[in-house]
Amino acid sequence: MTLCNGMSSESEFTRVPPRCGPAGPAPLPLSVAQRIAAFVDGRTHGEELLHELYDYVLEEPIPQRLRDLLSK
Numbered sequence: 001m002t003l004c005n006g007m008s009s010e011s012e013f014t015r016v017p018p019r020c021g022p023a024g025p026a027p028l029p030l031s032v033a034q035r036i037a038a039f040v041d042g043r044t045h046g047e048e049l050l051h052e053l054y055d056y057v058l059e060e061p062i063p064q065r066l067r068d069l070l071s072k
Contacts, residue, residue, distance in 0.1 A: 030038070032049070039046035 032052070035044070035046070035049040038044045039049055
């Protein structure tokens with residue numbers, strides 16, 4: 001997940017030189033609480049967080065009464 005500070009009021013961007021050599025250790029995954037905080041702060045769009053929280057709903061069957069209502 002890439003965090004970005006889209007709400008920054010800084011007008012200057014600093015250029016980070018590319019790393020040379022082997023990549024360092026992979027960063028630890030963010031906890032759900034950290035991802036919620038990043039989303040609320042506007043640092044992410046929250047797509048991965050929302051998928052993790054709500055994708056199980058996509059696997060639930062649509063109730064027959066709702067299917068009947070939608071087919072009319």
